[in-house]
Amino acid sequence: MLLAIDCGNTNTVFSIWNGTEFLATWRTSTEWQRTADQYFVWLSTLMKMRGIEAEIDEMIISSTVPRVVFNLRVLGDRYFNCRPLVVGKPDCRLPVAPRVDAGTQVGPDRLVNTVGAWDRHGGDIVVVDFGTATTFDVVDTDGAYVGGVISPGVNLSLEALHQAAAALPHVDVSKPEKVIGTNTVACMQSGIFWGYVGLVRGICDRIRAERDRPMRIIGTGGLAPLFAQGDMLFDDIEDDLTMHGLTVIHSYNKETA
Ligand SMILES: Nc1ncnc2c1ncn2[C@@H]1O[C@H](COP(=O)(O)OP(=O)(O)OP(=O)(O)O)[C@@H](O)[C@H]1O
Ligand SMILES: CC(C)(CO)[C@@H](O)C(=O)NCCC(=O)O
Ligand SMILES: [K+]
Numbered sequence: 523m524l525l526a527i528d529c530g531n532t533n534t535v536f537s538i539w540n541g542t543e544f545l546a547t548w549r550t551s552t553e554w555q556r557t558a559d560q561y562f563v564w565l566s567t568l569m570k571m572r573g574i575e576a577e578i579d580e581m582i583i584s585s586t587v588p589r590v591v592f593n594l595r596v597l598g599d600r601y602f603n604c605r606p607l608v609v610g611k612p613d614c615r616l617p618v619a620p621r622v623d624a625g626t627q628v629g630p631d632r633l634v635n636t637v638g639a640w641d642r643h644g645g646d647i648v649v650v651d652f653g654t655a656t657t658f659d660v661v662d663t664d665g666a667y668v669g670g671v672i673s674p675g676v677n678l679s680l681e682a683l684h685q686a687a688a689a690l691p692h693v694d695v696s697k698p699e700k701v702i703g704t705n706t707v708a709c710m711q712s713g714i715f716w717g718y719v720g721l722v723r724g725i726c727d728r729i730r731a732e733r734d735r736p737m738r739i740i741g742t743g744g745l746a747p748l749f750a751q752g753d754m755l756f757d758d759i760e761d762d763l764t765m766h767g768l769t770v771i772h773s774y775n776k777e778t779a
Contacts, residue, residue: 523576525565525602526768527594529585530631531654532677536565537765538576539772544765546572554589558596581606582614582772584630584764586654607775609634609768617774620667631764632659633667638767639740640665642760646736648729649763650722650756652676652743658725660733671725676745680714697751719752726755 524539534552538545548568550556569576581598583606585591591608598606607614609630617637620628635649636659645663648670650656655678658671674682676695684692693710701716703709730737741749741756742763750756760766 523578524580524582524769524772525578526765526772527581527583527585527606528631528634528764528768529583529587529590529594531586534590535765537762537768538569538574538578539765539769540576544762545574545576547762547765552587552590554587554593556590556593558593558600561593561597562601578602578604580604580772582609582768583607584609584634584768586629586631607772609771614771615775615778616771618665618667621662622667622669628667629657632657632670634764634767634771635659635742636661636665636667636767637770638763638765639742639760641766641770642763643738643740643758646733647738647740648726650726650739650741650743650746651763652741652745652749654678656718656721658729660729660737671729673721673725676714676718679717680710683710683713695745695748697748715749715752718749719755722749722755723753 526537526539528535529552533549535549537547579602581604583594595606598604622628635651639647639649640661645661645665647661649659654675656673656675660668660670662668684690693707695714696711697715698708698711701712703712726739738757741759746759750759
């Protein structure tokens with residue numbers, strides 16, 4: 523059984539894949555100090571609660587935080603008797619090599635997203651992921667990652683506004699009914715919600731113009747469904763794209779071993 527781990531700058535997601543379906547998915551905050559023993563106690567407790575008796579013997583990791591990889595490797599070594607495959611490391615091959623500037627270290631989550639999206643939707647697509655950052659990743663006709671856009675994440679922008687301006691409270695992102703807010707919170711929510719709708723629309727339009735061919739837009743990440751309510755931004759929304767990409771990369775590496 524495969525344990526797939528998607529470690530972002532804010533949250534880390536663990537999923538158990540039996541080769542056909544995900545048996546369970548759990549989320550924890552990303553903390554590089556967390557030890558292999560702590561991961562194991564947490565994970566085995568959750569598995570027991572769900573009655574999952576899966577014998578984990580394989581692992582794949584995508585981590586945007588290099589420091590957490592060490593303890594996740596120890597987790598594999600000590601508790602699951604396996605050597606994890608780590609996306610971005612030389613021994614983890616991708617189905618199609620990215621075409622970017624030499625020496626560029628593309629975020630593994632972005633590469634994994636493009637592999638997952640290509641597997642489900644084919645080429646000529648843009649993946650928009652609303653995580654810590656809002657990223658746009660362009661997949662060429664042949665499935666290659668050919669670059670993209672990195673913007674500040676939605677929650678990050680809201681937090682920055684609150685941190686920098688004494689009179690601005692912490693607010694949650696939501697869709698306001700009107701653009702013109704008549705109180706502080708409504709004004710901030712409008713700026714964030716309609717601001718990001720405009721950002722996504724504007725960047726996708728420019729990508730389309732630059733590529734000069736039809737491109738489908740796939741939204742993913744916790745906030746994608748919310749932003750999909752704002753405008754016809756996406757052709758499709760997927761809630762498990764990164765996890766799907768991890769399973770595709772894992773089987774590709776097994777088949778071509
Ligand atoms: N309406 C909402 N307002 C604020 N946050 C939301 C809302 N809906 C979902 N979320 C948040 O989205 C997050 C899930 O997002 P996702 O996993 O895509 O990225 P992340 O964990 O924030 O970032 P990263 O993957 O970079 O660590 C969850 O933390 C969830 O709380
Ligand atoms: C952009 C983020 C933070 C999004 O999670 C991550 O993919 C990352 O750290 N990327 C490294 C730089 C790059 O992707 O070009
Ligand atoms: K993510």
